[in-house]
Amino acid sequence: MDALSQALAKSRQTISAYEDYAERYDQIVRHVPNEREQASLKRLVAIAGTAGQILEVGSGAGYDADFLEALGVKVRRTDATKRFLELQAARGKHGELLDLLTDDLGGPYDAVLALAVLIHVPRDQIEQVLAKIAGSLRPGGAFLVSMRNGDGETDGNYHTVLWRRDDFAARIESAGLVLIRDDFNEGRNREEWNTFLAVRPA
Template identity: 70%
Template sequence: MKVPAEALAKSRRTIESYEDYAVRYDEIVGHIPHPNDRAALERAAAIAGPGGQVLEIGSGPGRDADFLEGLGVKVRRTDATRRFLDLQAARGKTGELLDVITDELGGPYDAVVALAVLIHVPRDQIDQVLAKIARSLRPGGAFVVSMRDGDGETGGRYLTVDWRKDAFAARIEAAGMELLSHSFRIGRKQRGWNTFLAVRPS
């Protein structure tokens, strides 16, 4: 499906902004997943099984991928920002450029992980992106996603789109996945975050 020019332009601005911000971002975020995310990642890795193939969308500095690999799965690290991949390469980790809005995802994967990244997908593109993720999973495969809680969105250099828990859960289910668990936490700047674990039905 063709992506509207306006949505594509917003996404491109966000990617370009992260090229300048990647090093600072790595310094700010923790190198160990938050307990809520960690619990969801552990369940996803268990579903994937030893040696399972996991696609991570928006790997950033790659710390969540490090955690997943420590659980015995194989992670395809991807990001739309080249500078993040350079940071990982400096640590001996290989990643690939991938834009979840415009690129095919491949698969089938045993799990797909997208932590704090789909907040940059324009609201009118989220259904297409979630459907693409669902198609990339094997039957029974797991999906872990975290989204910032709220109703608004910001423009400027970084497009960010907030979603309320029930509204985003409905989008996950509309894409053909079944919600297994949800957790809520307060993150930086006292903003709420929802972490979802879902599966593609067998």
């Protein structure tokens, strides 16, 4: 099995696990972004412009998109998990199926948002995915992404890849983006996270 086939197999396993867990996940996560998350989203909108269009990959239950839309931007909500899109549809929100590994992202967008999503991209596919995201941005467009901090990866139902801050920052810059800010925080269960804000050069 080649690298892409292995990556797709791991991705399908993770998506399947989320299909079964989506409703429970929806109950666990905050329905409103916390203050730190709101500050990051506001910085993204400041670059995108309030008339901008943002692509959100891995929208999940859709509450970050709700917050962004309340600030005036348009959000293309996408996820690889159908059940998450059904949960959003039940709230009157439209989302689309999108697989980062195989699908064209469209664009150009004023910003791309990927919070706690690229942790599921196999390590040997991350450069291609970041290049695809960079290519979907307009010049001057912004990219906001959060990644689990650490080494190695987990291979359970949810394949999760951990990245050290400097290693992932280097991948962002290799994709042709300019890193303008990063923040470190502890999430649920004392998980460590790095959040990166980058822009495509104008």
